Amino acid sequence: MKFLDLDELSEEDKLLREEVHRFAKEVMRPASIELDRMPPEERIKSDSPFFKVIKKMKELGYHKLHVPPDLGGPDLTPLQRYIVMEELGWGSLGLATAIGVDMIPFTCAALFGSDEIKEELVKPWMEDTKGEYRGCWGVTEPEHGSDYLMVLRDEDHLKYGKGNVVAEKDGDEWVISGQKSAWVSAAPVATHCGLHAQVKGAKSLVNGLFCVVPLNAEGVRRGKPVDMLGMRDCPQGELFFDDVRIPDHYVIVAPTPFYGVFCDQVLCLTSCAMGAFSVGLARAAFEEALNYARERVQGGVPLVKHKNIKLKLYEMFEKVETARYYVRKAIEYTHKKTLEQKTFDASPRHARLAQIYAKRIAFEVANDALQIFGAYGLSKEFIIEKLFRDARALQIEDGTVEVLSLEAAEDIILNYEKDYYDADVIYKKYEE
Numbered sequence: 001m002k003f004l005d006l007d008e009l010s011e012e013d014k015l016l017r018e019e020v021h022r023f024a025k026e027v028m029r030p031a032s033i034e035l036d037r038m039p040p041e042e043r044i045k046s047d048s049p050f051f052k053v054i055k056k057m058k059e060l061g062y063h064k065l066h067v068p069p070d071l072g073g074p075d076l077t078p079l080q081r082y083i084v085m086e087e088l089g090w091g092s093l094g095l096a097t098a099i100g101v102d103m104i105p106f107t108c109a110a111l112f113g114s115d116e117i118k119e120e121l122v123k124p125w126m127e128d129t130k131g132e133y134r135g136c137w138g139v140t141e142p143e144h145g146s147d148y149l150m151v152l153r154d155e156d157h158l159k160y161g162k163g164n165v166v167a168e169k170d171g172d173e174w175v176i177s178g179q180k181s182a183w184v185s186a187a188p189v190a191t192h193c194g195l196h197a198q199v200k201g202a203k204s205l206v207n208g209l210f211c212v213v214p215l216n217a218e219g220v221r222r223g224k225p226v227d228m229l230g231m232r233d234c235p236q237g238e239l240f241f242d243d244v245r246i247p248d249h250y251v252i253v254a255p256t257p258f259y260g261v262f263c264d265q266v267l268c269l270t271s272c273a274m275g276a277f278s279v280g281l282a283r284a285a286f287e288e289a290l291n292y293a294r295e296r297v298q299g300g301v302p303l304v305k306h307k308n309i310k311l312k313l314y315e316m317f318e319k320v321e322t323a324r325y326y327v328r329k330a331i332e333y334t335h336k337k338t339l340e341q342k343t344f345d346a347s348p349r350h351a352r353l354a355q356i357y358a359k360r361i362a363f364e365v366a367n368d369a370l371q372i373f374g375a376y377g378l379s380k381e382f383i384i385e386k387l388f389r390d391a392r393a394l395q396i397e398d399g400t401v402e403v404l405s406l407e408a409a410e411d412i413i414l415n416y417e418k419d420y421y422d423a424d425v426i427y428k429k430y431e432e
């Protein structure tokens, strides 16, 4: 296994990499192939391989990856967090995403929540070794997909209209109603949702809050798990909220001007994570193609002897390596600002770049890898067709590459000369 060669990894880094790689290869990979071939309803049954992966992941403690050490999380460097995420992405994009969204409600509660919620939810989630606490992240709505990204820096933010999910204060509780779209990863199997809701009657999506909703609360309904082209190993489905009541302390980020900044900064963290998962997927596709091209004989010689295949392999390697170094750098900076110093002033354009670039190269590398396989690449005999389908889903998940690019462009145009994060543009929207 040759990667991160240019770094002098410590013994600790190497051991961690080996441990996560073993989990990715022996637990995630086989389960992901099995899940990929199952009908959606089968994937969410209690004996599904999905739950076995989550249980093992919890035993290993990867769910606590983004909890800073001073809040009880593991004492890892940004490079070590990167190593874990690249390996998870190598194992399976869908399962890596499920692990990623599991973190969101609880890690946000650890960072921003009250002592009460930390005791009630964060502590048992951190200590969970059986997979009894499982998170998901409810952002996308039937009428608001890309809108949730674009609204943050668009001057004309009111044009995005009203949210589908709204929250209203009633005494010391909040009442939530509305619907999240069918694309919420892990929603059919989660126990808790980190939910974005608009304040009832507010005009802009930035007038919102972030809360944790236990999915066994009265009034919560789930849609049927959907059947997708890619990321089929991560069950997805709608969430419906019919006057669901949650206590005030389950609101992690209250409807204040900070809410928009919170969304922006969480997106910096998720952009970096998606970047690392994408590099993992790209590396997986590259390694499959390299191994295949060494074995497959055509024209009397192994494929690797053909010049066009050599060039393709080099270009794939170049893409994986450059993406890895950029994503790692973005993670170092973003984690310093969010998880270490907790100033929440990470740079959106740089974090988005990590995601956009790595997603793009993941698709290109998977596409080239499939081409190297010829017709075998299209068959279920090899994993490459699954990696290709997953790389396709990646171009849409967590923001389409186009919309992420447009949103990063807004940040460049507004803030290029500034060497600090300018939250005013978001704060102002709240006051309008």
Ligand SMILES: Cc1cc2nc3c(=O)[nH]c(=O)nc-3n(C[C@H](O)[C@H](O)[C@H](O)COP(=O)(O)OP(=O)(O)OC[C@H]3O[C@@H](n4cnc5c(N)ncnc54)[C@H](O)[C@@H]3O)c2cc1C
Pocket (backbone or CB within 6 Å): 101, 137, 138, 139, 140, 141, 144, 145, 146, 147, 150, 183, 184, 185, 186, 230, 231, 393, 394, 396, 397, 398, 399, 400, 401, 402, 403, 406
């Ligand atoms: C595999 C997968 C996992 C996902 N997981 C989650 C999850 O865990 N939680 C969650 O909440 N959501 C999740 N999503 C939803 C995802 O975030 C959205 O699909 C994504 O943001 C795009 O929204 P949309 O699908 O509604 O497309 P739309 O927003 O309708 O976009 C349709 C097309 O129009 C373009 N477009 C849209 N708006 C603009 C604009 N303003 N300017 C220019 N072009 C525009 C887009 O680029 C796209 O090509 C997931 C999606 C996928 C595919």
